[in-house]
Amino acid sequence: MPFDISNFQPQAWAVLSKSFQSGRLASTYLLSGPDGSGRWALAMSLVSLINCENPIIEKTSGSIRSCGKCHNCRAIQNYNFEGQHFAVPLPPYKKPDEAIDLTNLVLQAKKVEPFSILTSASNVTISIDVARRIKSALSVRAQTGTYRFVLFHQMERMLPSSADALLKLIEEPPPNTVIILTAEKPESLLPTIQSRSQKIKLRRTPVDVLAAYLKETYSISDSKSDVLAHISQGNPGRAVAMIETGEETGSLQRNAGFQLFRSLIEDPSTDTIARMIDIIGQRNRGEAVELLRLWQSFICDCAGLAITMDEENLVNIDFKGELTRLAGRFTSPDLGARLAAQIKITLADLRRNVHIHGALAALTLRMKIEMATA
Ligand SMILES: [Zn+2]
Structure with missing residues (x-):
């Protein structure tokens, strides 16, 4: 991983990594925060950690993170991990197979820049066949030794019919599977989904951490990265969007x-x-x-x-x-x-x-x- 999420989201990471270290991993997490705040990056850091073969523990702080080098870490970084499932908002499409191609485009963008903000067009939704496909994939027995994961990104974009399929998944979680939901406001989701998830709220990224990330990733000057970190108000996705536009x-x-x-x-x-x-x-x-x-x-x-x-x-x-x-x-x-x-x-x-x-x-x-x- 090119960055350490514990610097971006110290509180959220402390809760998530401790739940894993103490063997109390929840079956469903709900990560909330505005678009660009780093929910995706946080989710991917968690699934790397729980599948990492050699997690690294910092001696002084006791904080833990994935090694970024082992077989599982690399598969997750490259988005070809066997137990990965993604449900992201997609534009309208005709054939079900197109959903796979469109999802892969999103994964490509996230591989390049995990903080990038997905389109805010109003016609993108999480469709029922994506939700169904994930549900049926998870009904197959899991490979032992790893955690499968499902990332439902931007739950506000989920159609009610897809939410029904998801609800059954959350009510009876398959073994060795972590479900991660992201939403801007958890209150906007069905109460049953909220009550069965462990809620984790993201905060603003410290400006010095964000400025250092922007400077290194985009080779921009100290002063420019500092300004962007400030005016994006600690929102990495917004800062990146300002560079890209x-x-x-x-x-x-x-x-x-x-x-x-x-x-x-x-x-x-x-x-x-x-x-x-x-x-x-x-x-x-x-x-x-x-x-x-x-x-x-x-x-x-x-x-x-x-x-x-x-x-x-x-x-x-x-x-x-x-x-x-x-x-x-x-x-x-x-x-x-x-x-x-x-x-x-x-x-x-x-x-x-x-x-x-x-x-x-x-x-x-x-x-x-x-x-x-x-
Ligand atoms: Zn690893």
Whole structure:
């Protein structure tokens, strides 16, 4: 393995590896966290560990991990382990065999970058025949000496009919088999699935760990990896996506978003507001949401700096100097919370399909009022 998951997800890894070490491996785990947080990488690290022929135990910390070199470790890394089963969201297909090819494409992508985020297209689902095929494969007696595993990735994408097949699997788990489910929010799953799984929540990856990974994997500079680790808020998948989509568009959008934010905070005159509304009113819904999320994180940074002057928790480190200056405007202790609340209202409006231009115009006016009364 090119990375050690215990650095990315120390708490989650401690729980998982200890359950194995003490012989209390659960039959079903539910790993929860946002897309890109590393659920897949965590799952693969666990199945490597439980099948590893020579696990490595760190003397000082007592933490354990797979060797990455033995027959089973290599088979798992190369996605040709005999007892592997994957159910991932797939686009619509015609013949059942196509599901295998499409799944292999996902495995290829994950082999290259285990943190990569799969498509968020709305028509991808975990289909019933994939769930059925896994169920029938597991009904055959397992090879002794290894643990078979099933990874159901992004459970929210599972069709109800597939969930029924899965439920039977979870209720009567086959021997020597570990079932791993991933979901953004465990509450969104059937209560019976939730109650029969051991839930493990992922946290943000420490920025220094993520920055080191990005630097080494993508051969980028110290400062760039540091910025990406911060602005992705410790989400490896998001940081990787920013590298893959090209930094320039990303940083241009960030710059434009920051300039708008700055004029709103520093110069909320009627002229500025009118000009701003013209600029931001041209954005589509996705861009508008992205802009507002960016503003939210700027507000959060300014409010944090205003209270503590502590740069440790700053997210947007690429605007450190400017944000420190803008923080001087956040003299009222609850201004940050009030501005953030206004943005939240607009984000909810945008989800309800209201007119984008109108929603953003109303928001800038309400933010102006909040600034004036601060
Ligand atoms: Zn090994």
